[in-house]
Amino acid sequence: MTASKVRAALDRAAAVGAGREGLNILVAVNPRAEDDAALSVVGRSEQELPLSGEPVAVKDNIATLDMPTTCGSRILAGYVSPFEATVVRRLRDAGAVILGKTNMDEFAMGSSTEHSAYGPTRNPVDPSRVPGGSSGGSAAAVAAGIVRMALGSETGGSVRQPASFCGVVGVKPTYGRVSRYGLVAFASSLDQVGVLGRTVDDAALALGVIAGRDPLDATSAERAVPDYRADVRRAATAAAPLAGVVVGRPREYFPVAMHGGVRDRCAVALDALVRLGATVRDVSMPHTDYAIPVYYIVAPAEASSNLARFDGVRYGARVSADALAAMYDATRSQGFGPEVTRRILLGTYVLSAGYYDAYYKRAQEVRALITQDFRRVFADGVHLLFTPTTPTPAFPLGAISDPYEMYLNDIFTATANLAGVPAISIPIGLADGLPVGGQIIAPHFGEGPMLAAAAALERALGASPLTTPPSPAAARS
Amino acid sequence: MSVTFDDVRHIAALARVGVDERKLPALANELSGILAHMAVLTRVDTSSVEIGPPAVATPWRADSGPPIPLMHPLPSFAPIVRDGFLLVPRLATHGGGGHTGDSEPSGNERPEDEGSA
Numbered sequence: 001m002t003a004s005k006v007r008a009a010l011d012r013a014a015a016v017g018a019g020r021e022g023l024n025i026l027v028a029v030n031p032r033a034e035d036d037a038a039l040s041v042v043g044r045s046e047q048e049l050p051l052s053g054e055p056v057a058v059k060d061n062i063a064t065l066d067m068p069t070t071c072g073s074r075i076l077a078g079y080v081s082p083f084e085a086t087v088v089r090r091l092r093d094a095g096a097v098i099l100g101k102t103n104m105d106e107f108a109m110g111s112s113t114e115h116s117a118y119g120p121t122r123n124p125v126d127p128s129r130v131p132g133g134s135s136g137g138s139a140a141a142v143a144a145g146i147v148r149m150a151l152g153s154e155t156g157g158s159v160r161q162p163a164s165f166c167g168v169v170g171v172k173p174t175y176g177r178v179s180r181y182g183l184v185a186f187a188s189s190l191d192q193v194g195v196l197g198r199t200v201d202d203a204a205l206a207l208g209v210i211a212g213r214d215p216l217d218a219t220s221a222e223r224a225v226p227d228y229r230a231d232v233r234r235a236a237t238a239a240a241p242l243a244g245v246v247v248g249r250p251r252e253y254f255p256v257a258m259h260g261g262v263r264d265r266c267a268v269a270l271d272a273l274v275r276l277g278a279t280v281r282d283v284s285m286p287h288t289d290y291a292i293p294v295y296y297i298v299a300p301a302e303a304s305s306n307l308a309r310f311d312g313v314r315y316g317a318r319v320s321a322d323a324l325a326a327m328y329d330a331t332r333s334q335g336f337g338p339e340v341t342r343r344i345l346l347g348t349y350v351l352s353a354g355y356y357d358a359y360y361k362r363a364q365e366v367r368a369l370i371t372q373d374f375r376r377v378f379a380d381g382v383h384l385l386f387t388p389t390t391p392t393p394a395f396p397l398g399a400i401s402d403p404y405e406m407y408l409n410d411i412f413t414a415t416a417n418l419a420g421v422p423a424i425s426i427p428i429g430l431a432d433g434l435p436v437g438g439q440i441i442a443p444h445f446g447e448g449p450m451l452a453a454a455a456a457l458e459r460a461l462g463a464s465p466l467t468t469p470p471s472p473a474a475a476r477s
Numbered sequence: 478m479s480v481t482f483d484d485v486r487h488i489a490a491l492a493r494v495g496v497d498e499r500k501l502p503a504l505a506n507e508l509s510g511i512l513a514h515m516a517v518l519t520r521v522d523t524s525s526v527e528i529g530p531p532a533v534a535t536p537w538r539a540d541s542g543p544p545i546p547l548m549h550p551l552p553s554f555a556p557i558v559r560d561g562f563l564l565v566p567r568l569a570t571h572g573g574g575g576h577t578g579d580s581e582p583s584g585n586e587r588p589e590d591e592g593s594a
Contacts (some may be wrong), residue, residue, distance in 0.1 A: 293515045304492060311493065331494030341494055346508060348488040349480070359515060365523035404511055 006037040006097050009055040009146050013100075016124065016144045023122045025140045027060055029100040036097045047094030051209060056091055057141040057150040060101040061108055062193065063182035064088055069100075071184050072106045072116035075335025076316040082409070085182020086217065087151060087193050087210040094209045099147060102137030106337045107307065108158055110134050110185045111409035115339045120397055125167055125435060129394040132162030132409075136197065139166040142196045149206040150198045155186050157413025159194035160425035164389035164437025167427045169197045169454070171207055172413075174406040174445050175420035176221035178207075179214030187302035188219075190295075190417045200426060200455040201236075204228035207447065226448045234451035237273050238458055239333040240277035243450075245383050245453065252288035253387035255411050261431020262388050264460055269428040269438045270386060272460040278453075281381060287371040290366050295414040296407055297350050298365035303340075304347030310335065329363045342403060369417040378443045384453055389410050389437030412439060422447050424454045428461055480508040 010033065016036065019027040034362040037053045055311040060066060061071045063081035070076040088098060089371060113121040113136025123131040124144040129142045135152025139162035140152050152159040154172040163170025171194050178193045185191060193210065197203030208228045214220045235241040254263065270280055312318035312331030335343065350359035376383065389412060400406045416423040423442055428438035438457070442450035482501045485508070491495040496504065557564040 090592075123545040177555050272567065287521070290518060290521060296511065296519075297515060307560050308493070325493070326495075328493040332493055333495035333497075335495070339567070341496075342504070342507060344492050344494060345488050345504065346486065346511060349484070349508065352488060352491065358519075359512075361516050361528075362521075363515075364528055366518055368526045368528060369521065377513040402510075403507060404514055409510075449514075 005053045006099065008053045009042060009099050010034075011142075012144070013146045014147065018144065018146060019143070020118065021138060022073055023123075023127060023144065024103055024119055025068070025121055025137045025144065025146070026057070026100040027072070027103050027116075027118050027137070028171075030064075030066050030098050032066055032137060033099055036092075037110055040092070040095045040097055044095070050097035050205060051094040053410075054096045054149070055099040055147050056096045056154070056206070057099050057102050057138055057147045057376070058088060059135050059138050059150070059152045060104050061153055061184040062088060062151055063184070064098055064101065067101050068461055069101070069411050070117070070186065070316075071108070072104045072118060073335065073337065073340070074117045074317060075091040075168075075310050075331070077117070079316045081182070085180065085193075086179035086214045090210050090212075091151075091206075092439075096209075102135070102141055102152075104152060105134035105158075106154055106340050107184070107303070108134040108153055109303070109339050109343050110162055111157070111406055112395075112397075112404040113137060113140075113162070114397065115337055117337065118196075120398070123166060123394050126394065129396050129434070130165065132165035132390075132394065133161075134158040135170075136162045136165075139163050139168055139195050140164070140170045142198055143269050145344065147231045149195060149202045149304065150237055151206075151210075152194045152196055152262040153183055153186075154178060154192050154194045154417060155190045158418050159196060159360055160389050160413050160423060160439060161409055163196055163425045164427075165394035165435065167435030167437075169200050169203045169427070170425045170437075170456075171195050171203045171447075172209065172319055172416060172423050173447060173452075174221075174422045175417075176471075177211050177445065177447065178420065179210075179212075179217040179220045179222075181214055181216040181220075183462055185306040187299040188306065189302060191416075199231060200424075200458050201232050201450055203424070204232045204451045204455075207451075211447075221445070223445060228448055228451050231448040231452040232455040238456075241456040242273060242453060243277035245278045245382055245449075247273050247280050248278055248377050248382035248385045248451075250283050250288065250377070250385055250387060251286045252285050258388070259392045262390070262392065262436050263265075265429040265431060265436040266386075266388050266438060269457060269461065269466060273386065276456050276460055281382060282387075283377050284381075285370075285377060285415075287366065287369045287373050290416060291370060291415045292407055292411055294363045294370065294418060296346070296404075297411065298346030298418070299366060300343040301351050301360050301363075302347070305350065307336075307340070321400065339403070360380065367418050370415055373421045374421055374441075374443070383442075384440040384446075384450060385439075385440065387439045389413065389439040393431050393434035402441050416441055422450055424450055426454050426458055428457070432459055480505045480512065484508075 110133045112130035113133040123129040138150035138152040143166035154359040159170040195206040321327040323339040
C-alpha cells in the first residue's frame with residue numbers, strides 16, 4: 001500500500017508531464033523513493049506514522065540528502081547537502097517519502113517561477129500561465145494531482161501566492177513555528193517553511209508534523225504544537241463553526257481598482273463566513289500600502305548578506321580566474337541570474353554608507369508600524385482577517401517584465417511576513433476560469449483557529465476547483 | 478534618487494559581483510526605478526517608533542557546547558588538562574621554552590620533548 005502511493009505519484013508525474021519538457025514541476029526525482037516507501041513503515045505502527053508512505057514534494061531550497069539542493073540556481077548546480085533539513089527529517093520520521101525536489105524562482109526571488117535556471121514552471125490549470133512563485137513547482141505538484149502535500153518556503157508570499165494561482169491550499173506559519181534549519185537563507189527575519197495541500201486538512205496534517213521547537217534553529221519557538229487536525233475536524237462537523245468569531249475586512253486590501261472577478265469571489269466568501277456564524281467587521285490597517293517598499297528594502301538587504309556565502313569557494317560552482325577577487329566576481333556574475341543579481345545590488349545599495357538611514361533604517365521603522373496595525377486590530381476584538389490573496393488570477397508566462405510590477409504581486413501577502421503572523425490561502429472559486437485565493441490571517445501562533453475557519457469556509461464554498469486534478473492531455477496542451 | 482553608473486560599479490564591487498560595462502545602463506535604470514517607489518516611505522511619520530528587540534525574543538540556551546563524544550574521559554589519557562584544554566609543550570619558535578601550564582608536569586609529560594614539536 002505504501003509503495004503503491006509512491007508508484008501512483010510517479011505515474012501521475014509522468015502522465016501530466018512534470019519533467020522539463022512539460023510542466024517543469026520536478027527538477028529532481030528521488031531515485032530511492034520506492035525503496036524509502038517500503039522502509040518507512042518497517043517496525044512502526046500506523047499510529048506512529050501519520051504520513052505512512054505518503055509522497056511529499058519538497059522545494060529545491062530545502063536540504064535533502066538523496067538529491068541536489070540547487071535553489072533553482074546555476075551557482076548551486078549539482079550541490080548535494082551533507083545534512084538534511086529538520087522539516088525533511090520530521091516528514092520522514094512521520095513515514096513520508098520525499099518524492100522529489102520542485103522548481104522555484106532562483107533563491108526564492110520571484111512571483112512566477114519564471115526565474116529558474118531550469119526554465120519556467122507552467123500552471124497545471126492553464127499551461128500558458130505562470131503558477132506563481134517562488135514555490136510554483138510545489139503548488140503545481142499539488143494542483144496536478146502528483147502529491148497531496150508539498151513543502152514550500154515563504155519570504156513575502158511565496159507559498160500563498162502560488163497556492164492562489166494554482167487553486168490549492170497554502171499556509172505560511174507564524175515566524176518561529178517551524179524550524180528553518182536546512183532552509184537555504186534568503187531573508188532571515190522573514191523566511192519560514194510553509195506547506196501546500198490539496199485541502200485544508202492536508203495542510204493541517206503536514207504542518208502538525210513539521211512544526212515545533214528545534215534546538216538547531218535558535219529562532220524556533222518554545223511552544224507546544226496543538227492538534228491542528230482536531231481544529232479542522234471540529235470546524236467540519238459543527239453547525240455554526242464560526243459562531244462568536246469576528247472577522248476583520250481591512251479596507252486597504254480591497255482597493256477600488258481591484259480585479260472584478262477577485263472582488264466578486266471575495267464577496268461570496270465573506271457572505272459564507274457570515275452564514276457560518278462569523279461577524280464581519282470593516283477595519284483599517286493604514287500602513288498596508290507601504291508593505292511593498294518596506295519588503296523590497298528589507299528582503300534584498302538581508303539577501304545581499306546571506307548570499308555572500310556563494311562565492312565559488314564553499315559551495316557549488318566555481319569560475320576560475322587569475323586572482324581571488326576576480327574568481328569571486330566571475331563566479332557570482334555567471335552563477336546568479338538577473339533577478340538575484342538585481343536584488344543583491346539593491347540590498348547592497350540600501351545598506352551602503354550614506355543610504356542606510358534613508359532606506360534600511362526607515363524601512364525597519366515602517367515595518368514596526370505595519371506590525372502595530374496587526375496588533376491593534378487583533379487587540380480591538382478582531383479574531384481573524386479576511387482578504388484576497390493576490391490582486392489578480394494567474395497571468396500569462398512572460399506577461400510582466402518590469403521588476404516592480406512583478407513585486408506588486410506580493411501586495412496582500414508581504415504584510416504577514418513583515419509582522420510575523422500566520423496566514424493561509426484557500427481556493428474560493430474561479431474568475432475567468434482561473435482559480436482565486438482567499439486569505440485568512442491570524443494573530444501570532446493562531447494557526448489552529450485560522451485552519452478551522454479555513455476548513456469551514458472550504459466546506460461552505462464546496463469542492464475546490466481542483467479536487468479532480470486536470471487531465472494529462474489538458475495539462476500538456 | 479537616480480542611481481549612477483559609478484554607483485552601480487561601487488555596489489557591484491562591494492557585493493563581489495562582476496558587472497559587464499554594457500549592462501550598466503540597464504541596471505542603473507532598473508535600480509533607479511525601483512528606488513523611486515521607495516521614496517513614499519519618507520512621508521511616513523515614524524516619530525513614535527522605537528526599534529527594540531522583538532516581543533518574543535529568540536530563546537536562550539546554556540552557553541556551552543555539546544558533550545565531547547569520547548569513549549574515555551579526557552584526563553584519563555591526556556598529559557595535562559586544564560579548564561577542558563590540553564596543555565602541550567611550547568613551540569621552540571615561540572621562545573621561552575617550557576610548558577604553558579601552571580601545574581607541575583604529570584608523570585605522563587615528557588620534558589625532553591619541549592621545543593621539539
